[in-house]
Amino acid sequence: MSGLPFIQMFITGIIMGLIYILSALGITLIFGVMRVVNLVHAELTMLSAFFMYYLFEVWHINFFLSLILCAIAISLLGLFFQRYLYKPLRYELLNVLIIATGAGIALRSLGWIIFGPLARDISTVFPGMIRILGTPLSMERAAVALICLGLTIGLYIFLYKTKTGKALRAVEQDSEAAAVLGIRIDRVYVIVFIVSCILAAVAGAFTGMLFAVEPEMGSEPLMKCIMIIMIGGMGSIPGAILAGLLLGLIDSFSETLFGGEMAYIISFALLMLVLIIRPRGFFGYQA
Amino acid sequence: MAIKLNAINFKSKKFGYPVLGFFLLGLPLFANSFQLHIMISMCINIMLAVSMWILSTTGLISFGQAGFMFIGAMTSTLLVKNLGWLFWVCIPLGGVVPALISVLVGRLCIRVKGVYFFLVTMAFGFLVNGVFAYFKNPFGGWYGILHIPPPEPHTLFTPLNKTPFYYLGIVLTLITCWVVYLISRSRLGMILRSIKESDILAEAIGINVIKYKLQTFVVAAFFAGLAGVYYAHYYSYISPLVFSFNMSFNCLIFIIVGGSLHFFGPIVGAVVLTIIPEFFRATGVYQMLIYGIILIFSMIFIPRGIMGFVEERGLPLLAKWEK
Numbered sequence: 159m160s161g162l163p164f165i166q167m168f169i170t171g172i173i174m175g176l177i178y179i180l181s182a183l184g185i186t187l188i189f190g191v192m193r194v195v196n197l198v199h200a201e202l203t204m205l206s207a208f209f210m211y212y213l214f215e216v217w218h219i220n221f222f223l224s225l226i227l228c229a230i231a232i233s234l235l236g237l238f239f240q241r242y243l244y245k246p247l248r249y250e251l252l253n254v255l256i257i258a259t260g261a262g263i264a265l266r267s268l269g270w271i272i273f274g275p276l277a278r279d280i281s282t283v284f285p286g287m288i289r290i291l292g293t294p295l296s297m298e299r300a301a302v303a304l305i306c307l308g309l310t311i312g313l314y315i316f317l318y319k320t321k322t323g324k325a326l327r328a329v330e331q332d333s334e335a336a337a338v339l340g341i342r343i344d345r346v347y348v349i350v351f352i353v354s355c356i357l358a359a360v361a362g363a364f365t366g367m368l369f370a371v372e373p374e375m376g377s378e379p380l381m382k383c384i385m386i387i388m389i390g391g392m393g394s395i396p397g398a399i400l401a402g403l404l405l406g407l408i409d410s411f412s413e414t415l416f417g418g419e420m421a422y423i424i425s426f427a428l429l430m431l432v433l434i435i436r437p438r439g440f441f442g443y444q445a
Numbered sequence: 446m447a448i449k450l451n452a453i454n455f456k457s458k459k460f461g462y463p464v465l466g467f468f469l470l471g472l473p474l475f476a477n478s479f480q481l482h483i484m485i486s487m488c489i490n491i492m493l494a495v496s497m498w499i500l501s502t503t504g505l506i507s508f509g510q511a512g513f514m515f516i517g518a519m520t521s522t523l524l525v526k527n528l529g530w531l532f533w534v535c536i537p538l539g540g541v542v543p544a545l546i547s548v549l550v551g552r553l554c555i556r557v558k559g560v561y562f563f564l565v566t567m568a569f570g571f572l573v574n575g576v577f578a579y580f581k582n583p584f585g586g587w588y589g590i591l592h593i594p595p596p597e598p599h600t601l602f603t604p605l606n607k608t609p610f611y612y613l614g615i616v617l618t619l620i621t622c623w624v625v626y627l628i629s630r631s632r633l634g635m636i637l638r639s640i641k642e643s644d645i646l647a648e649a650i651g652i653n654v655i656k657y658k659l660q661t662f663v664v665a666a667f668f669a670g671l672a673g674v675y676y677a678h679y680y681s682y683i684s685p686l687v688f689s690f691n692m693s694f695n696c697l698i699f700i701i702v703g704g705s706l707h708f709f710g711p712i713v714g715a716v717v718l719t720i721i722p723e724f725f726r727a728t729g730v731y732q733m734l735i736y737g738i739i740l741i742f743s744m745i746f747i748p749r750g751i752m753g754f755v756e757e758r759g760l761p762l763l764a765k766w767e768k
Contacts, residue, residue, distance in 0.1 A: 246745060251560070252506070253744050256701045259694070260740025267733035344537075379691075388564050423575035430553075430568040437557040437565075 160304040165293045167410045173299050175406025177364060182383040182390075182398045183313060184357035190330045190393025191350045192249050197258040198239055199358050200376030201265035206232050206362030207371045208269070211278050221283045229359040236355035237348065253274070254294070269373030277370035280363075302364045307359060314395060330393060338413060385425065389432050391439030400440060448620035469615055481607040485679060487719040488614035489672050492621045492690070494667035494699040496712035499625045500661050501705060502634065503740035504559075504641035507662070508693040509550070510669045512573035513543040517670025518677035522593050523583055524727065525678075532596035532678060540667040540673030547666030551659045558644070570693055574685040589684020593677050610679050619674055621668045628664065629708055637661060646712040702743050704750025713751050 162436050181203060188196045197378060206228050212353040213224035247253045267411060284301040317323040329346045337343050386405055390397025405425060412421040432439065473481060487704050497510050524530040554565045557740035577584040584590070595602040628634050636657050640647045644654050675684045695718075696711075703714020721739060725732045747754040 243741065247748055250604075250748075252697070252701055253748050256698055257741055257744040259698065260737045261743065262737070264734050264737030264741065267632055267730065267737065271730050271734065281695055384564075388561075388568075392560070419575060419579040423572065423579055426568045426571040430565060430572060433555050433557060433565045433568065437561040440758070441705070 160275055163414070165239065165291050167414050168407065169290060169293060169295060171407035171410030173303045173404060173406070174410060175305045176310075177361065177368070178379060178382050178406060179310060179399055180306050180357055180364075181379055182386040182402055184312065184354035184361070185383050186387045186390070186393055186395070186398045187350055187357075188354050189387065190348060191326060191333075192244070194244060194249050194251060194254040194260070195384075196354065197255065197380070197405040198236075198261050198265070199354070200380035201262045201269075202232050202355060202358040202376075203362030203379070204238060204269060204373060205235065205265065205378040206359040207375060210275060210363040210366055211280055215280055216267070225360065225363055228363055229356045231400035232359040232362075233352045233355040236351050236358070236438060240351045245321030245431065253271070262391075266373055266377075273373060275372070277372040278366045280371060282367060299368065302368060305360070305364070310399060313357070316353070317395060321348060341440070359371040383398050385429050387439075389429060389439055391441040393441065394441035397439055397441030447758050452654075453560070465762055470705065471684035473611055478607050478748045481580075481611050483719065483723055485607065485610055485614045487716055488611075488618045489676050490677075490696070490699060490715040490719050491618050491712050492668055492672035492675070494696045495621055495625050496665045496672070497693075497696045498708075498711040499628060499730060500665040500707070501700060502629060502641060503637040503658055503661055504644075505555075505658065505662075506663060506697060508563055508697070509554075509569040509573075510665065510686040510696060511692035512566075512570035513547060513666040513669040514673035514692070515573055515683070516543040516546055517673035518579065518683045518688070519584065519590075520670070521674040522677050522683060526590070527583065527595055528591075532594075536671065536674050536717075542671040543670030543673070544663045544667040545662050548659070551662040551666075553580065555655055555658045555662065567690060567693070570688075570690055574688065578685045578691040580653070581700065585684065587685055589682060589687065591682055593681040595676055595685065596755050604681070616677075617671060620665065624664075625668070626708055628661075633657065633660070647742065698740065700750075702740070702750055704752030704754070704756075706749070707756070709765065710750055710752040717751065 163445030166295075170418070181199065184195055185199050188194065188199075209228045209231055210224060212439070213219045213227055214221055234422055239258075243257050244254055247257060282298045284297045286297040288297055288300055289295070290300075302319045315323075325341045326346055326349065328339070328341055329343060330424060333343055336346075361375075361379075361437060363377065369375065382405065388401075390399070390403065408425055408428065410422055412424045417426075466602075472484065473750075476484070493510055494731065497507060500507050508717035517539035520542040521532070524535045524538065527531055550569055554562060554569065557565055578587045580586075594611070595604065595610075629637075636647070636652055639652065640654055640657065648654050671689070676687075680687075696715075699714035699718055700711045700713070702718060703712065704710035722732055722736050725735045726734065742753075
């Protein structure tokens with residue numbers, strides 16, 4: 159095999175991995191702090207893509223302004239879920255799983271009712287092509303990958319360098335001890351939800367730009383996100399990043415070399431192997 | 446003081462069971478074919494939910510049930526369709542093969558606990574689908590297998606006549622429920638509940654946790670496979686898209702909405718959540734929206750499930766009425 163397709167596969171894998179990471183980070187943050195799996199995340203990305211479509215494509219608002227508006231809208235929606243659905247259930251894993259599924263089903267069918275099954279496109283804001291090591295790559299993908307990378311680094315700085323981030327990690331490690339030390343748990347939960355929703359909004363907007371905007375667009379990446387979280391370790395940021403890149407690469411390589419079904423088998427076999435050998439993932443802590 | 450359903454042994458129970466029995470037996474007399482179809486899919490849901498519930502009494506939720514169901518369905522399909530075996534021979538085989546596979550898988554999966562067990566079994570479910578999708582011969586790939594013959598005798602089990610299928614489904618469901626009920630009431634059931642409370646404590650008093658978990662896992666896989674065989678020969682079509690993760694997940698919804706602490710929980714959940722969406726079928730696109738909203742409200746208002754609600758509110762009333 160020559161070098162060129164290899165580089166192509168490598169770059170595709172990295173970019174796909176970066177986009178997955180963005181959603182996965184949102185879910186893993188909420189899992190780490192609250193111990194619930196926020197399945198509504200998929201629908202939030204879907205809604206964000208639709209908001210983006212209307213703001214940017216239909217009403218021609220500036221791209222970055224509409225991205226910010228999207229993030230605000232999705233955050234409000236996420237806070238609504240947190241306040242009125244998750245909190246009354248006291249964040250019990252199974253009950254929240256069911257209620258999130260219910261909300262997800264409702265939102266998705268609402269999407270079908272309002273937007274119809276027709277897939278839409280968000281036109282690109284980054285036209286043109288660039289070449290990396292002799293491989294052509296659309297500017298759009300490169301820009302999205304860079305923004306994803308930037309956001310991930312930003313999140314890392316937020317979590318490890320700021321006081322709020324440290325409070326957040328303290329709650330993640332032991333919520334009771336954190337409460338004893340004067341950290342207001344409820345406020346931390348709200349902050350986590352906002353951060354997670356912003357990540358969902360950005361991921362939705364970019365997925366909509368790279369692929370298509372349709373009511374089911376969140377469900378497929380959700381599965382990938384859950385796999386990334388599991389492989390990387392639940393609640394772990396470095397784990398999610400590493401696993402996201404790994405999964406993106408494995409997907410891109412095995413899909414090109416062995417075909418779609420084999421990629422599917424390989425990724426899930428890998429997942430099972432990781433979970434059996436090291437249940438808490440690469441970087442997860444002991445539950 | 447909460448009253449347990451088992452403690453009630455009054456006329457309601459004596460009266461209720463025969464009425465239910467006659468209703469189930471006589472249903473084909475006055476139900477149309479669509480209603481029978483709903484009953485049949487309800488039977489499948491109940492079998493799957495109950496098989497998942499027995500595992501959940503040990504605190505393990507297996508998202509691989511649809512995978513075992515698929516293995517059972519595939520076993521029977523290949524044997525009946527390609528080798529011409531009798532359906533009645535394949536029914537037990539369709540349970541035994543997933544059970545054998547579950548011994549191997551279980552030995553790996555049981556080692557992990559809690560959320561990680563959900564995830565390992567979920568990965569297993571996807572893996573089964575992936576393998577069946579990859580090998581187009583003989584498994585049919587993503588398109589699955591069409592035209593699976595109905596059970597013998599073919600003069601009785603015709604595609605248009607759903608009554609025999611209905612009775613077969615009722616019998617299989619009753620067998621499943623009966624065995625699972627016996628297990629949950631037996632010493633094994635108590636051991637399983639003690640493992641759920643604290644597996645470290647259970648281990649400390651000399652319970653072989655791994656062994657009992659594995660036994661339950663195998664039982665659950667057996668009945669899931671049984672449900673799969675029935676599914677395959679009733680719908681006469683199976684594919685990886687049918688036995689997807691959603692199917693396992695629906696079972697979890699049945700269990701939680703029905704009430705996970707009680708044996709009747711998964712049954713009630715499966716019955717209610719199979720029937721209720723049918724009422725809204727006429728609303729078309731709004732059906733799933735209503736289903737989602739029902740799930741949300743059921744969790745907000747009865748977080749312990751329907752049976753939990755009945756035990757809290759309904760049974761005291763019943764007891765008062767009977768006095």
